[in-house]
Amino acid sequence: MGPLAPNEIISENTNFLLAFFIGIAFGWVLESSGFSSSRKLAGIFYGYDTVVLKVFFTGAITAMLGLLFMSLFGWVDLDLVYVNPTYLTSAIIGGVVMGAGFIMGGFCPGTSFCGAAIGKIDAMVFIVGLFLGVYGFAFTYPLWEKMYMAKYLGEPRVSEKLGMSDGLFGLFLIIAAMGMFIVAEWAEKKWPREEY
Amino acid sequence: MSNNTTKERSRRYLNPYLGGVLLGLVLLAANFVSGRGLGASGAIKSVVATTIETVDKDAVSTMPFMEEYAGSHSGSPMKSWLVFQMLGVIVGGFLSGAVAGRLKLKVEHSPKITSRRRLIFALAGGILFGLGSQIGRGCTSGSALSGMAVLSLGGFVTMMAIFGTAFVLAYFFRKNWI
Numbered sequence: 001m002g003p004l005a006p007n008e009i010i011s012e013n014t015n016f017l018l019a020f021f022i023g024i025a026f027g028w029v030l031e032s033s034g035f036s037s038s039r040k041l042a043g044i045f046y047g048y049d050t051v052v053l054k055v056f057f058t059g060a061i062t063a064m065l066g067l068l069f070m071s072l073f074g075w076v077d078l079d080l081v082y083v084n085p086t087y088l089t090s091a092i093i094g095g096v097v098m099g100a101g102f103i104m105g106g107f108c109p110g111t112s113f114c115g116a117a118i119g120k121i122d123a124m125v126f127i128v129g130l131f132l133g134v135y136g137f138a139f140t141y142p143l144w145e146k147m148y149m150a151k152y153l154g155e156p157r158v159s160e161k162l163g164m165s166d167g168l169f170g171l172f173l174i175i176a177a178m179g180m181f182i183v184a185e186w187a188e189k190k191w192p193r194e195e196y
Numbered sequence: 197m198s199n200n201t202t203k204e205r206s207r208r209y210l211n212p213y214l215g216g217v218l219l220g221l222v223l224l225a226a227n228f229v230s231g232r233g234l235g236a237s238g239a240i241k242s243v244v245a246t247t248i249e250t251v252d253k254d255a256v257s258t259m260p261f262m263e264e265y266a267g268s269h270s271g272s273p274m275k276s277w278l279v280f281q282m283l284g285v286i287v288g289g290f291l292s293g294a295v296a297g298r299l300k301l302k303v304e305h306s307p308k309i310t311s312r313r314r315l316i317f318a319l320a321g322g323i324l325f326g327l328g329s330q331i332g333r334g335c336t337s338g339s340a341l342s343g344m345a346v347l348s349l350g351g352f353v354t355m356m357a358i359f360g361t362a363f364v365l366a367y368f369f370r371k372n373w374i
Contacts, residue, residue, distance in 0.1 A: 003231030010229070018229045019277045023284020024291070025222045026234055031292035033215035038304055038318075042373045044359075045366035054212035055219055056341060062220020063345035067227060075228075082232040084334065084343040086350030091339075094332020095357020098325050103362040103369050105321015108336035109236035109329060110285065112322070117286045118293030119301040122318040129322020130237070134244045136323070137330035141261035144331060157347040166347060181213075195209075 002076035027114055036114040038106025038122060045103060048191040050184035057177040064170055088151035105129065208296045223345055230277055233342020237329035239282035241265070245273040278338075309372055317372055332357075 005015040033055045034040040043049025070076040107126045115123025159169035245265045255262045305314035329335040343351015
């Protein structure tokens, strides 16, 4: 049955229409969780607000379990679901550059659009920066190309690399997340918190 | 009194674990419908590619970035799933903020720093995040969150690099936040 678009169950235009509605839900959840506030987002790095950790990991785990169960029931063909390719060097370097941008700017791309949507001027300026950064990459691409393409490992799953089943890895991930949630709850009690 | 207001305001935000489950269901829906996860920086890339193409029609053959882009995207760059999804994000964020009474034009910053300082750092952070999202083939949404949901090795690596770096650098930028 699923995924619907790759299986041609829905047309390209229906897919785009659904993208818009899925985007509305995405924006709604991000904003109502407090992701439109840079001070809430940055809180994770100082322990005063750990909403990012809780929402992010609960989200990833929910979607992962959902996909595994739907595949088990035959509702979705995981072979047709896109797995991000792994270019090890650029995954690390890109992540490091993004991490620096995160602690300086207080947003990531998705959350900055939510912030801008409710009138945060700092989020709008961050978005201007995003465009400048992407233009910068586009015009200097030849400088990056070698690093960008380095250490291509295909589309491996972590579970594969660790030699365990997806389900078992999922279980470990849930246990790890639970551990982090306990630390997060402790940190929020230890460091005072304000709502923004 | 101020404590009460704080509580009242905090109640307006979703419980983070409930928010996480809902986010997961949205991501699951994206995968079920389109066979791909959510994203944000991809939409910016589409806009950038469109403007470059508009200004320079030959860019696809003369500019390596555009060649690479055309190789992975067919048709008009603006007719992209992520562009429609990001338009939705703006609408959804606005609606949620409107319902919760959070619509307000302002620069949010710690009382210890000026608006000007906040905006300079926001711009610098945005530039770095934009650049990093291109190097890393996706941002927190497309690479880290969506990648983790499909257990992509690259997704986990990017996620750890983003959060690890921000934690390491947090000390140097603490004045901006605490």
